[in-house]
Structure formats: structure tokens, C-alpha cells
Amino acid sequence: MTLGQGQHYLAIPGPSVMPDRVLAAMHRAAPNIYEGAMTDAMPGIVADLKSIARTRHDVAIYIGNGHAAWEAALANTHAPGDLALVLATGRFAHGWAGMADAMQIDTRIIDHGTSTPVDPARLAEALAADPEHRIKSVLVVQADTSTSVLSDIAPLRAVLDAAGHPALLMVDCIASLACDRFEMDAWGVDLMVAGSQKGLMTPPGMAFVFFNDRARAAAPAHVSSYWDWRPRTAAKNLSQYFCGTAPTHHLFALREALDMIAEEGMEAVWTRHDTLARAIWAAAEGWRAGGALRLNVGDAAHRSRAVTTLHLPQPKATELRRWLEANAGVTLGIGLGFETDDDPDATGTFRIGHMGHVNAHMVMGVLGVVEAGLNALDIPHGAGALSAASEVISVV
Numbered sequence: 001m002t003l004g005q006g007q008h009y010l011a012i013p014g015p016s017v018m019p020d021r022v023l024a025a026m027h028r029a030a031p032n033i034y035e036g037a038m039t040d041a042m043p044g045i046v047a048d049l050k051s052i053a054r055t056r057h058d059v060a061i062y063i064g065n066g067h068a069a070w071e072a073a074l075a076n077t078h079a080p081g082d083l084a085l086v087l088a089t090g091r092f093a094h095g096w097a098g099m100a101d102a103m104q105i106d107t108r109i110i111d112h113g114t115s116t117p118v119d120p121a122r123l124a125e126a127l128a129a130d131p132e133h134r135i136k137s138v139l140v141v142q143a144d145t146s147t148s149v150l151s152d153i154a155p156l157r158a159v160l161d162a163a164g165h166p167a168l169l170m171v172d173c174i175a176s177l178a179c180d181r182f183e184m185d186a187w188g189v190d191l192m193v194a195g196s197q198k199g200l201m202t203p204p205g206m207a208f209v210f211f212n213d214r215a216r217a218a219a220p221a222h223v224s225s226y227w228d229w230r231p232r233t234a235a236k237n238l239s240q241y242f243c244g245t246a247p248t249h250h251l252f253a254l255r256e257a258l259d260m261i262a263e264e265g266m267e268a269v270w271t272r273h274d275t276l277a278r279a280i281w282a283a284a285e286g287w288r289a290g291g292a293l294r295l296n297v298g299d300a301a302h303r304s305r306a307v308t309t310l311h312l313p314q315p316k317a318t319e320l321r322r323w324l325e326a327n328a329g330v331t332l333g334i335g336l337g338f339e340t341d342d343d344p345d346a347t348g349t350f351r352i353g354h355m356g357h358v359n360a361h362m363v364m365g366v367l368g369v370v371e372a373g374l375n376a377l378d379i380p381h382g383a384g385a386l387s388a389a390s391e392v393i394s395v396v
């Protein structure tokens, strides 16, 4: 017997839950890719993406995942030998740095560990030590999905401006877009990367690179015709937008998801994510009292509203994930970036994804079965976690 029958809930930090409306939108015959409705839909899709990113500048769309967005961003702004300064708060910043490295871009990493946000003072120091302006870009992840650390972006622009340093500010919002507040133009971000499968509620397979004129002007002498963002942002037909065949059914899905976000309204989307995240944190704090479960990020102001990273003494996190999958119809995210010699598989860490198409009953359901799992596995935990979570939800 299992209590896991019924609608399964993939509560991992991407790919996220896809709305029925998005799935249904894809269930149709292949469209004409040369002219007609899909070609005509592109300007609206571009405009809606830009409004979610809060930018009036450009967006290039690629068939690819977040890694493709990373490469596209670097390929259009850096030549081999350029220097990228990476402000790391988890595995994904190191991943972007590793990709730069493989593209023969020099990298310098300022490692902030795994539970504290980027420190603008450390950026200021690095810029002060670079009077020749060798640093071409500052790469930062708004919400690092491995640690769930959320960093403030606007202060980084202030530091760059105060130093009179021309480096581009490039932000990975793959986890955070449409979950945590992000204001590309108001915050002075030159380039931002995102993917389809997290806050945008669309299947994995589309990557977005938003960029302004400063980023455009950084173009290196050579960019491959596939990665080059210029034709993609001056496109008149689908094959120019995508350098080949368009991802037709992803576009049907994305169009529907963008409609859903517009209907709800960006502010409401952010507030929903904030409230649901606070419910999860309230439960986690309740379990912590008298127990061993603990949030990775102590300061609530620097926690992502898209994903929450939690620790349990090893190997209990893995046991809890397995129990939930077998008995409760819920899949939680694995620990990432917390591998140690004692715990090579990060079995003492797990993550709850709460990005995109998530509502109060889904979050309360996950929290309820996590508590059942803690009980079933004899993992000590404090009482009152679920009522603390429901209190957050009931005061909206």
C-alpha cells in the first residue's frame, strides 16, 4: 500500500510544475513556421518577456537550457583572455565560472560560501584593485538554486558606478525570474539570463538572454553565427529568431504561461511567492525547535522565494526524500553543493522547490507530508510547524 497515488507533485527547483493550461496549449498540430500565426506571435512574446524582466532593451531566445543562456551571454560579450569576476554564493555561480573558463575567458572567483549573500564591499575591493579595468564583467546569481541564497543586485551597480568601473553587470536569474522581485533596468543590470522551466512554468528547452546597449557594445571580434544575438534581436521571421527551426510547441506553451503571468500581475506573482516561501520558512523554524532540521540561510532577507535549502543530519535528508516519494506522491530536490568527504552525496541536505505554478494547498501539502515523514523516520523535530505555516497563509 502507498499513499502516493493521485496527482504527483514534483517539488524540486526546476523543472517546475507545468499548469494544465500550458500543457494543453502544446497539444495541437505543428504550425506553419514560414508565415502566419506563430510568426505574428513573436513580437508579443518578446514584449511580454521584457516586461517580466522589467527591461525596455533586448532579449535573444535560444533553444537550450540555462547552460545555453550562460554560454550565449558569454559568447556575445567576451573574447578569450577577457577577465570575468564571479561573485559566488553556491554551485551555480561556480558552474557559470567553469563555463567561462572552458571558453578561455579568465575568471576570478570571490567565494562567499554557501549561506551568505554577495557582499558589495568585497566587489568594491576587487574593483579598487583593478585600476586598469581588466575586469570585463561581474557575474552574479540572484538566487543560487543550490544554496537558496538570494543576493541584492542594485547595490552592486552602485559599487560599480562609485568606482567608475566599466565592467558589465551580468545576472543569472534562471531560478529567480518571476519568483523574486527583479528590476533589470532600474537596478542597472546590463545582462540577465533566464530559462523556461522554472518561474516561467514552461518545459525545459528555452533560454533567454536579456541585454542592454552596453552589453551589445561589448561584442567581441568573433561570435559564432549560432550564438550571435544580433540576428535574433532583429528577426523578421522564425528562422532568424532561432537560427533555424523554431521550438514550435515550446512557443505555444510559453505564450500561455506569459498570459497566465499577465493575468495574475507581476506584483501579485511576487507576493504569492513571498507568502508561500514565508510559510515554508515558518514551518522549518517550527521543526527546528527541539530538532535537527535547519534552514541553510539564517537571514530571511537573503532567502530565495523560489527554492529553500534545508539540512538534516546525514543521511536523513535522503531517507526523507525517498520516504516522501514512495509514500506521499511528493518529490523533493536533492542536496547540491554540500558534498563533503563525510557526506559525498550531500545526504544531509535537501531542497524544496516552490517556483512558478504553486499555490497554498500545494505548499501546505508538502509541509504536511514532510512532517509525516519526520515522524515516520523518527527524526526529532519541534511541534507547531504546520500551524505556524498556516498562520502565514491565513493573514494574506
Ligand SMILES: *Cc1c(COP(=O)(O)O)cnc(C)c1O
Binding pocket: 014, 065, 066, 067, 068, 092, 141, 143, 144, 145, 172, 173, 174, 175, 176, 195, 204
Ligand atoms: C537551473 C539553474 C541553472 C542551470 O539551468 P539548466 O537549465 O539546468 O542548464 C543555472 N543557474 C541557476 C540559478 C539555476 O537555477
